[in-house]
Amino acid sequence: MKKNSTMILALLMGIFTLMSCENDNKDSKLSAQTFEPVAVTKTNETKIYMHYMAWFESKESSGNNTWGYHWTMANKNPDNVNANGKREIAAHYYPMIGPYHSGDKNVLENHLLMMKYAGVDGLLIDWYGTYDVNDYRMVKENTDALVQMLDKVGLEYAIVYEDRFLTNIVNAGLATTTVSAAKTDMAFLQSNYFGDSNYIKINDKPLLLNFGPITLQTPDEWTNVFSSVNPKPTFLTLWYESADAGANASGEYSWVYQDNSHLSNFYANSLPNLGVGMGSAYPGFRDFYAEGGGGEAIGWTIEHNNGATLDETLTLAKNAGVGHLQLITWNDFGEGTMIEPTLEFGYSYVEKVKAFAGVQSTVNVFPEISKLYDLRIEYKGNGEIQAKLDRIFGYFVSMQPQKAVELLNDFE
Known part of the structure; x- marks a missing residue:
């Protein structure tokens, strides 16, 4: 019984480690991601x-x-x-x-x-x-x-x-x-x-x-x-x-x-x-x-x-x-x-x-852009959070405001 419990624990830890690695890789890829600016679509x-x-x-x-x-x-x-x-x-x-x-x-x-x-x-x-x-x-x-x-x-x-x-x-x-x-x-x-x-x-x-x-x-x-x-x-x-x-x-x-x-x-x-x-x-x-x-x-x-x-x-x-x-x-x-x-x-x-x-x-992003500024000031000197804010900026300039807002909501 003790042997089975040990095996189960090891298996769970392995899964957790794998998930952590995947999240780390995901964060790493996001950090390294470059965003090309996309023009706003307008009728005038x-x-x-x-x-x-x-x-x-x-x-x-x-x-x-x-x-x-x-x-x-x-x-x-x-x-x-x-x-x-x-x-x-x-x-x-x-x-x-x-x-x-x-x-x-x-x-x-x-x-x-x-x-x-x-x-x-x-x-x-x-x-x-x-x-x-x-x-x-x-x-x-x-x-x-x-x-x-x-x-x-x-x-x-x-x-x-x-x-x-x-x-x-x-x-x-x-x-x-x-x-x-x-x-x-x-x-x-x-x-x-x-x-x-x-x-x-x-x-x-x-x-x-x-x-x-x-x-x-x-x-x-x-x-x-x-x-x-x-x-x-x-x-x-x-x-x-x-x-x-x-x-x-x-x-x-x-x-x-x-x-x-x-x-x-x-x-x-x-x-x-x-x-x-x-x-x-x-x-x-x-x-x-x-x-x-x-x-x-x-x-x-x-x-x-x-x-x-x-x-x-x-x-x-x-x-x-x-x-x-x-x-x-x-x-x-x-x-x-x-x-x-x-x-x-x-x-x-x-x-x-x-x-x-x-x-x-139709997304109302003006308050969210203000929130990005406020977070820049609040977390000045925090490299990890500034990197996340850089990604939010990248989503904004590439006309992906929904993704920017999703990341901003993480700070609430």
């Missing part, structure tokens, strides 16, 4: 791009232990935390994940997954160039980190060039002229971004937007700036500013200003005459400059109206039949144009973009 053929600010800096990330101007302006201190756990920031609205560093991998993962599942095709990244003046270098480094993550998520991107700051480069003694400074920036874009497979191309040329022109306001200057760029980009200026670039401009894009009538006028009177025209949609506009001591208020406000403004501007774009649409913006909290999930509006804005895009996925 309009190319939907999100204007994105890479200028945020947190105390933890900065080399000088500061939060950065775009969270503080002149008089706010995010180290001050209220009874509800909210930090004091220079904005009327509060990001759902709290104030952050734009180069943080976990933040970028969260933002890009939100956009992907909302049906956004790519990002238009506000960019100050390559020089180390003020916070321009930090914005460039954050943009580089963003571009790497974009490739993993499977979204496109293009640059929105801020020529307004070129004078600062010259005044700092880093370039002899504003044109030569701009040519240095273009050389960087040509070598590092324009050739990327996921860089946005229109008419087989890399797309480049300019927020202006503001400093370079003659066609000759832009001809010089683009003289070494091949092919010359599909270059879009702000609405009604393309004459400053002359034949170098391929068209214009609309922006947010005063009220929605300006958008209607652009669609009716300008868009039909442009070689390339890009529309815009936004949830509202309410700047914080005066309250934050960051300068004078812009002087006008477009109320959010519980999402009605975003609904209206999306409808205007649809009725105008725009082929390319810029959403203004993902995260300009200083001007209150953010579509990023906030405590005030929840996920309502990304849900509206998803509906406009005609995304076919």
